[in-house]
Amino acid sequence: MNGHEIAKAKAAATYNTAADYFDHPVSSFWHCFGRQTIERMALRPGDSVLDVCSGSGGSALPAAEQVGSQGKVIAADLAERLIALAKAKAEVKKLDNIEFRVADMLDLGYPDGSFDAVVCVFGIFFVPDMADAVKELWRMVKPGGRLAITTWGPDLFEPANSAFWDAIGSARPDLQRSFNPWDRISKPAGLRELFAEAGIYADDILAESGMHALNSPNDWWAIAMGSGYRGTLAQLDVETFERVRNANLSCLHREQVTSINTNVVYAIATKR
Structure with a gap:
């Protein structure tokens, strides 16, 4: 397998495993930042939207609500268990303007200029060549x-x-x-440079500082179990898993940690 195929398999395995904790109430930030991304885009009724790395619908579901019955949202993710969660939530909300696909964002097969908006929240860094991925999303x-x-x-x-x-x-x-794979683009300058590598000018970039409260160190462990950390935890035997968990939580108890950093960078580019 090439680098992209390896990264793809790893991401799918990690997030299928993490699906049991992905929508845990302590991880509400996934949906908070997804919704804020959509609000920043100011979608219009009737718009067509492609949401890639859509997870359990943090940005795809708000997009479907915003574009209304005349609009259309395609939500794509490699992890079929996350797509199943998103689909169930869409059914509860009676959103029939959203289609779900278990698919690679670099191999969706849509023609050039297919969508009024393309969205990728916390997913671009899973691809080894991020500039190529941005180009492919921009093409659509x-x-x-x-x-x-x-x-x-x-x-x-x-x-x-x-x-x-x-x-x-x-x-x-x-x-x-x-x-971390996102280190290169964790500041506005790095994200702007990524867009520039893809031949795109990002005219709207905002860095937002944030903190996420923890009621107890156990909240952190639920976050770890429902995120990319799960890929590492899945490689531990039972005894080592417990040793890591106890060491991690003991440190947070000792340091009296009651919140964690959740800093975010939003970027929007408009095709002139």
Whole structure:
């Protein structure tokens, strides 16, 4: 398999495994930032929207509500279990203007200029060549349409993130990670540079600082279980898993951690 296929398989496996915790109430930020991305786009009734890396519908469902019955939303994700969650929520909300696809965002097969808006929230960094991915998403935007990419800002989930990787490093040094895939685009300049590499001028970039409250360290563990950290945790045997969990939570107890960083960068480009 090439680099993209390997990354694709890894992301699908990780988030299918994490689906059981993905919509846990303590992880409400997924849907908060998805909704804020859609609000920033100011979609119009009747618009056509493509939402990739759509997860359990954090941005696709608000988009479907905003474009109304005359509009259309396509929600695509590699993880079929997340798509199933999103589909169930759409049925409860009686949204019949949304179509769900278990598919790769780089292989959707839509013609040039198919959508008024293309959206990717917390997903562009799963692709080894992010500039190529941005180009492909831009290709599907109509003239006058917009591309929105939302990514994590610096110091994501700190101080819990560092405590997690310290615990992993002590138990399984071979699994320790020294960087995050979104580090390169965690500031407006990096995200603007990514768009420029794809030949696009991003005219609207906003960095937003935020904190997410934890009622207890156990809240953090639920977040880890429902996110990309699950891919690492899934490689641990039962004994090591418990050792990592206890070390991670003990550190948060000791440091009296009651909140974690959730900094975000929003970017929107308009096809002139």
